[in-house]
Amino acid sequence: MNTSDVPNAPKTGFPRTFKFDLDDTCCLKSNPSLTGIVVRTYLDVNPAGPPEDYLVVSYTSVPYDVLADFLQTGVPCKGYVFVEFDWFWQGYSLIHEDDLELLDRYIHFGSHVKRDSDDTTRGTVISASATCTLEPVAYRNNDESLGEYGSVEFNDWLMPRRSQRPEAGSSRPSPLHNVPLSELMHHQPFIEDDLIIYRQKLGVIRQVDRDTILRVSNVPVSLVDPNALEVPCAFEDKELIWMPNGQQCRTVGTNLQYLEHDNVATSQYVCAKYKNMRGINGSIVPREDAHSFGYGHVLSTPATEYKVEWLCTNVFGPGKNEISDGIETLRASVLERDAVKCDFGNIPAWETVRSDVWLHVGEMVRFRDPESARQRYSYQHIPTGETFGYDLNIFRIASRHTALTVRWSDGSVTTEDIKSLRLNTGIDEYIWPGGIVVLKDGIEIIDLPASERIPAYMRQLPNHRRHGESAIRARTVGVVQAVDVRERIATVRWYKDPDIVLLHGGQILAYPCSFLGELGNTVSQVSLYELDVFPCLERLHGDIVLLAPETIHESALMKKSNAYNVVGPCIYSYTSSLPLSQVHAYLDAMSIAMLNSDWFRSTTTIDTTPLPPRHSYHYQRKLNERPTADFVGQIIAIDANGEITVRLAGAGACRDIRVPFEKIMMVINVGVLGSAGIPSPSDLSTMSANMTYDNEEGYSVDPDEDEWETDEPNDILYTDSAKNLASPGFAEARYPGNADLEMRDDDSDIVMRDASDEMVEQGEEMTLPPEFLILEGSPPSDHHFISKNMAGASVLRTKCIQKEYDILAGSLPSGIFVRAWESRMDLLRVLFIGPEGTPYEYAPIVIDFYFPGDFPSRPPEAFFHSWIGGQGRINPNLYEDGKICLSILGTWPTQNPEEMWSATKSTVLQVLVSIMGLVLVKNPFYNEAGYEALAAEGDRLDESSKYTEKTFLTTRRYIKYALDHPVIGMEDIVTWNYLPSRVPSSACSRPLLLRRAIDSAVAMIEHYNHPSSEGERSASAFVSRLSLGAIVMLRKYIAELETLEVAAAA
Structure with missing residues (x-):
């Protein structure tokens, strides 16, 4: 999480204006034949950085500042999307949403959907039926005078150069309309990511090595090096914006460039040097200069090898399974003969449940039953004898109309156009x-x-x-x-x-x-x-x-x-x-x-x-x-x-x-599989723990010198704002206490107390626990880092830790309590009191810290105690396994060096203030990485509200847990802040947070029970209205908390 900037509070009261989502299929309104897929939007959660490796072109007018900003950041401005077009030579383009038309959506069978981003009704796609418009990739002109078909030609949208497209009078075949997608299959028998069954094993194809067969001067040739292909890219009808880094290209004329590209498709127009060609089936390569280029279309891209990752086996099958760990390479002839593709779209016509969403606009397909298709659609079949034995009865999906059957969360079932739905990307729907x-x-x-x-x-x-x-x-x-x-x-x-x-x-x-x-x-x-x-x-x-x-x-x-x-x-x-x-x-x-x-x-x-005899040769x-x-x-x-x-x-x-x-x-x-997680602290680079270290300017610093650059307690960054912390757009993180609980700026002396002093005899009134305290004795056994060996007490490290102690002793904001131990100066335990106006209000949040041996070159390590395990996170940056994602802790990547830990400037106090002000916030849903834009645009408000509600309910259980299970080292803090005194005293003014939590919950229930009398008033500062499901749980939690309160007062 970014620790230097806070997203604005989500906007409300206006409709969402974004038209496109990631993976939407679209076309240019000015040129409907130019289709592509949206690969980046303004609301991208994980921006991919500048488009340095893309062929970026311009098809429409885009303001200079908008384009320049995108090329620098990789994030489209609001109202724009970045589109990948179907063919490599068409490139990528930044286009305004108003210049595009939505054709299709990337919604699969079984996907969870909703009608708009803030729809409270969700559904599951339980059937998908699609029909397509198909364009043949090749055809033969019909000479009516002779009653014969001519030689095979290729469709004009495969030709980047206008001069080589067929003339206007050519008899190109018409598209095929209303073709059920269930009658189609991919034009290749096996492709990457296909699931296959082979010799009692289930595997996934991870890579396919292919040969390339070209038709050059009406002669079939293969390539010695299939990677040494060039694809012509004509820029006469578009402007070249950016050439991919390292892209090899050859310029011909003013507007035509040939780019090296090894991923080509059947029927594509390409070129290669004659020296890279060899004849096949007895053909002879045309006699040309070996270093000159031959031009032609791809007839076929047959596989030569498949690399398969085996997932599991059929343990009920007869005989012994062949086990091979890792990736196995199989010859194409063997796999295509013996493997079965998991093609769940290949179903009888009478089946009512369909999943017709595995093929998309722009993909190349064949008919499953070519003979039946010829009779039904009367398309022009191309005999393989006309194409040197290669089957060019291949079609491109020009459009797709998909009807989805959706079972909604309330049990109702409807049929919807796929374009009227959006994927439900809720992070807490299960x-x-x-x-x-x-x-x-x-x-x-x-x-x-x-x-x-x-x-x-x-x-x-x-x-x-x-x-x-x-x-x-x-x-x-x-x-x-x-x-x-x-x-x-x-x-x-x-x-x-x-x-x-x-x-x-x-x-x-x-x-x-x-x-x-x-x-x-x-x-x-x-x-x-x-x-x-x-x-x-x-x-x-x-x-x-x-x-x-x-x-x-x-x-x-x-x-x-x-x-x-x-x-x-x-x-x-x-x-x-x-x-x-x-x-x-x-x-x-x-x-x-x-x-x-x-x-x-x-x-x-x-x-x-x-079974066949076990010792048979063919067993x-x-x-x-x-x-x-x-x-x-x-x-x-x-x-x-x-x-x-x-x-x-x-x-x-x-x-x-x-x-x-x-x-x-x-x-x-x-x-x-293969999802990249957030690197753990141990995965991040560390600096040497020598007696000298390099500062940010690269100079060596002597640990014996006193000119250590950590600021004094009264000058450190965040000190002033920590006292009255209020982040833009979020509720003020104020401690729910009174004047007696404000921090004491005039007392920076470090207090030390024996751990046994934490226990207060019954009948003896407690005093206000100090925000910072060094305890005598041993750290608690449940401290997450207790098992780490105490690193050697270098002079530099000891001095730095002591400096941190000085800062914490005099500058802690309200609501943060820190405990250290004299016997283990490398350990800290911190208790945060959840700020009012947030779903964390009154809840105790405990985090353990450890100063590594190379501190301060490396930031302290932190561990969040998730007491209610298995119920989900209470914040996107607080993981149930204890990890805390903050850039200042080195546990979240950032491009801004100011957000990272600085050995000479950063302090533990900054870390604590970051957690209080940037993590324990009013709208934690938007703390998810990349959600800043969602908050700014008021997107996914319903999800945010439900996340806040669940966080509030879960943190009520944190209160109960802390009172049921003593937080070792913090017992006096919990007792003072939450429980009433057993000794009547007019001088005693405890915060009584347990009672406040109960009263707040009761008020929220009353708000639900009497909505009309409450008018427009919200249930609380962080949620406008609780759901009935939340009210049910809150009543239970109130009863549990009241029982604790009664027991404490007895």
């Missing part, structure tokens, strides 16, 4: 109709009987803080029927007698000790905040799943049993850190647990067909010939009664089957 939920109050923590041995690979899975290493038992489980998004209420139908055991914080559903059982008739309405969703129970429309097949061979029943009780269904990304051999072992252990269950035997058919080959694609499918329907329909992959048309929930072994969420 409960949908058909989903399985768990009642939080019905969760118990259990200890499973210990296995004789736990496989080593289980210890390599990611650790989860949620409920530690304990198992979770859930006995109140149901299926969501409908969701009232505005009121945060779900209608749930409950299972009769489920028994669910969850491992690894809910990542794994334990087998064989878990079952859902029969769905009952009990239906109730429950607050969304009372429900929990665990990854291993999530099944969504469009999910690719690994299944236990309907039919297994009897040889699979011969597996040896094991004592593992630590395996079960999960999502692939949780096991993706394991090599394939260990994923196979995990799935194999799961299959053994399934084989021993009654539900598995009652839903599975046993194949008793004899493995014959096994591989058996059908093996029935263990992978796509979820296409999830009913309100919990039943799941899966579309099975196959060599022919797919087929749909109903499957029990328990038979889904793994959700293959390959879409989340």
